Amino acid sequence: MKERPQVNIRLDRRLLDELDRLAALEQVDRSDMARRLLDTGMTSYRGDMAMREYRKGNVSAWRAAEMAGVSLYEMLDRIREEGIPYQLDPEVLERLGARVGPAPAVRETSAPYRGAADAETGIAELREQFRPDRITTLFVGESSPAGGTHFYRANSNLFRATREAFALAFGEDVGPDGPRFLHYFRDQGCWLVDLADRSVNQLPPRERDQAVAEGITRMAQLIGETSPDRIVTVKATIADAVREAGIRAGFAGEVVELPFPVRQWRAAYVRQLAAVLGAESTTVFHHSKSL
Amino acid sequence: MGDVRYSKASQVVAVDASPLIYLAKLEALDVFRAASLRPLVPRSVFDETAKPALTYRHPDAIRIEEAARSGHLEVVEATPAESKAADTLAGRIPQMHRGECEVLAVASSRAVPAVIHEGRARTIARILGIELLDVAELLFRGTKDDELLEARIRGFGGLVNLRLGDIEALLELVRQRRLR
Numbered sequence: 001m002k003e004r005p006q007v008n009i010r011l012d013r014r015l016l017d018e019l020d021r022l023a024a025l026e027q028v029d030r031s032d033m034a035r036r037l038l039d040t041g042m043t044s045y046r047g048d049m050a051m052r053e054y055r056k057g058n059v060s061a062w063r064a065a066e067m068a069g070v071s072l073y074e075m076l077d078r079i080r081e082e083g084i085p086y087q088l089d090p091e092v093l094e095r096l097g098a099r100v101g102p103a104p105a106v107r108e109t110s111a112p113y114r115g116a117a118d119a120e121t122g123i124a125e126l127r128e129q130f131r132p133d134r135i136t137t138l139f140v141g142e143s144s145p146a147g148g149t150h151f152y153r154a155n156s157n158l159f160r161a162t163r164e165a166f167a168l169a170f171g172e173d174v175g176p177d178g179p180r181f182l183h184y185f186r187d188q189g190c191w192l193v194d195l196a197d198r199s200v201n202q203l204p205p206r207e208r209d210q211a212v213a214e215g216i217t218r219m220a221q222l223i224g225e226t227s228p229d230r231i232v233t234v235k236a237t238i239a240d241a242v243r244e245a246g247i248r249a250g251f252a253g254e255v256v257e258l259p260f261p262v263r264q265w266r267a268a269y270v271r272q273l274a275a276v277l278g279a280e281s282t283t284v285f286h287h288s289k290s291l
Numbered sequence: 292m293g294d295v296r297y298s299k300a301s302q303v304v305a306v307d308a309s310p311l312i313y314l315a316k317l318e319a320l321d322v323f324r325a326a327s328l329r330p331l332v333p334r335s336v337f338d339e340t341a342k343p344a345l346t347y348r349h350p351d352a353i354r355i356e357e358a359a360r361s362g363h364l365e366v367v368e369a370t371p372a373e374s375k376a377a378d379t380l381a382g383r384i385p386q387m388h389r390g391e392c393e394v395l396a397v398a399s400s401r402a403v404p405a406v407i408h409e410g411r412a413r414t415i416a417r418i419l420g421i422e423l424l425d426v427a428e429l430l431f432r433g434t435k436d437d438e439l440l441e442a443r444i445r446g447f448g449g450l451v452n453l454r455l456g457d458i459e460a461l462l463e464l465v466r467q468r469r470l471r
Contacts, residue, residue, distance in 0.1 A: 060409040062308055062339070062388035072308055072339050073349040079452075086451040089413065092425040093460050099431065100468045155463055160456050 043069065050075070055084055090157050090262050097149035097156070117198045118144055126152045127193065130182050136189030138228035140219065140242050142212060142235050142260075143196035151192050154182060158192075158234060161261030165273035191226075195219055195238055195245075212241055219245035229253050232276070234269075235260040301329040305398040306364070307391060308336045309408040310426045315340070315351035317446050320358045322433025330364050330406070333397050335390035337366045369393050373400050380415070387412055395419060408451075426451075427461055437469045 011019070023033035050068035053059045054075075059067065065075035118124040123144050130152055141151070141158065149156040163181045166174040174184050185192075195215035200208045223231070223246055230253050231246060233239045239257040246255060256276050261269035304323075311332065314320050323330045332340075341355040358364045369377060373396040380392035391412045398405035404422035406429060407413050416423055426447060434440040444465060448458040 057410065059386045060388060060391060060411055062391055062409075063386055066388055071349070073312060073351070076309065076312060076450075080450060083452055085454055086408075087454055088427060088457040088461075089410075089423075089425060091423075092427055093457070093464075096428060096431055096461070096464050100464045155460065155467070160460055164456060 047078075051078065051082065054079065055082075090266075093155075093157065094145065094147040094149060098147040118194070123150055123152065124197075126150070127191075130186045131191055132186050132189045134189055135191050135226045135228045137191075137230050137232060138223065138226060139190060139192040139232045139234055140238065141192060141194045141233075142238050143194045143198060143200040146199040146202040152182060154179060157262050157266070158260070161266055161269050162234075162273065165270045166277060168270060168274035169277035192234075193219075193222060195241055212238060216241050216245045216248070220248035223249035223251050227251075230256065232256045232258060232273070234258050301327045303329045303331060303401065303403045304406055304424060305394050305401070305403055306330045306332050306336065306406045307394045307408065307412065308339050310406045310429070311336065311340050311355060311364075312351060313408070313426050313447060313450055314429070315354040315358075316450060317430075317443050318354065319430060319434070319443055320354060320363055322429045324363060324433070325435065326429060326432035328429075328433070331367045331397065331401075331403070332359065332364045333390070333393045334366060334368050335393045337364075339390055367397065369397055370400070373397050376400065384411075384415060387415070395421065431464070431468075437465055440468075441465050 019033055019037070020030060022037070023030050026033060026036075028036075047068040047070065050059070050064040053067065054061060054064040061075050061079060062072050065072045068075060070078075118127070121144070139162075144150055145156055149159075151159045151162070153159075159181075162185075163174070166181070166185070174181060196211040197215065197218070198211065200211045203211065219242065228251075231242060231251070233242045233255065236257060236259050239255070243255055245251075246253075256272075258269050258272055259265035311320075314322065322328075337355070337359060341352050341359065355364065359366050373393070376396035376399070377389060377393040380395060381387065381389040384392070387409075391407075391409065394405055394407065395412065395416055397403075398416070398421045399419050404424050405416055406424045406426070407416055408426060413423055427444070430440060430443045430447060434443055441462060444458065444461045447453065448461070453461075
């Protein structure tokens with residue numbers, strides 16, 4: 001026979017009445033009903049607690065299943081049903097981009113670039129295709145990614161986060177697919193260039209810094225030639241170099257500094273860029289919603 | 292799936308439970324062989340994903356059992372040293388299931404990549420210097436037919452509530468692959 005220690009608890013009158021009502025309906029005594037309710041209640045509570053911890057990122061799905069006393073299958077189903085989103089590791093997309101390689105729309109050498117100059121990979125040519133007649137906002141990055149993806153190939157982290165920010169600021173119709181967003185981006189007077197003329201993210205730190213530093217003179221010349229209304233740096237560590245280029249060019253406009261949109265900085269990038277775009281929508285951007 | 296024997300040239304990978312379940316749900320357990328990967332499934336992972344009690348309610352578990360029986364999956368026992376390492380990890384990181392710790396211990400001691408879906412386990416794997424593979428990568432590497440790949444990516448996106456931007460990015464890569 002099961003050991004059943006006696007426990008005394010104080011209940012509100014309302015709870016006790018409900019307990020008796022349920023016991024009568026089930027034709028069991030009050031104690032039996034209380035045991036059943038405690039059992040189901042604890043199961044439900046354990047499940048909710050496990051989901052809460054999973055949602056907060058405190059435990060893995062398997063650990064949550066263990067906490068809830070259910071199989072991993074059931075926990076994965078519940079996670080899906082509750083719509084808890086899964087964010088793909090950005091590195092996965094980078095690796096897949098390098099593996100698949102670029103579409104053959106632009107002549108280029110085989111990806112990944114691994115330090116090859118943009119002029120050799122076709123990126124410089126592609127970038128020119130999307131150069132606006134009049135540049136209002138000059139986006140400045142550090143360099144082309146070494147993995148073979150690129151903003152102007154509509155397959156990089158920077159592309160996706162920028163498009164998301166524009167969609168947040170102006171609505172989803174800013175570009176239903178990659179190429180159309182790039183045209184939209186150009187039509188708004190936006191252009192993305194890089195400080196370094198080759199991918200640097202696989203270079204040793206000293207060479208990387210040198211490649212960026214060498215880009216300041218070229219950037220100053222470009223800023224002087226294009227006279228943008230505003231400059232947006234898309235990586236925090238290059239902001240000083242871009243400001244230096246702006247000073248050399250006599251640029252007096254606004255320099256907006258954003259983090260590079262990867263991992264935990266992605267959300268901040270999207271939010272901040274959307275805020276900048278939204279604030280300026282009536283003066284700089286010419287989207288139909290702002291007219 | 293018929294009986295299979297992996298060649299010595301196949302790259303060995305340790306597989307965690309969630310990726311195995313997702314691949315079973317997508318009927319894509321064949322991706323390992325197609326991608327020349329030899330999947331090691333630690334005993335605790337196999338027990339969780341294929342234990343007979345589950346099969347009635349989760350037919351996907353039958354697929355995993357069959358895959359192990361036919362040699363598509365290789366169920367391995369952790370060595371005493373690996374078990375000890377898994378216990379240590381589980382003690383230090385109570386947010387992870389002990390089975391996930393076993394996957395990490397097996398991958399680390401045998402110096403093989405791990406197929407892991409969970410963010411925390413991926414972080415620990417990086418700290419331990421374990422190379423990582425994702426379900427999406429397996430689907431790309433092991434699905435030669437582009438239409439099937441697109442269907443599997445969409446299915447995977449639905450199973451894990453993948454963000455719309457990520458699904459679009461993956462489908463864009465499928466389109467690029469098709470163009471090549």
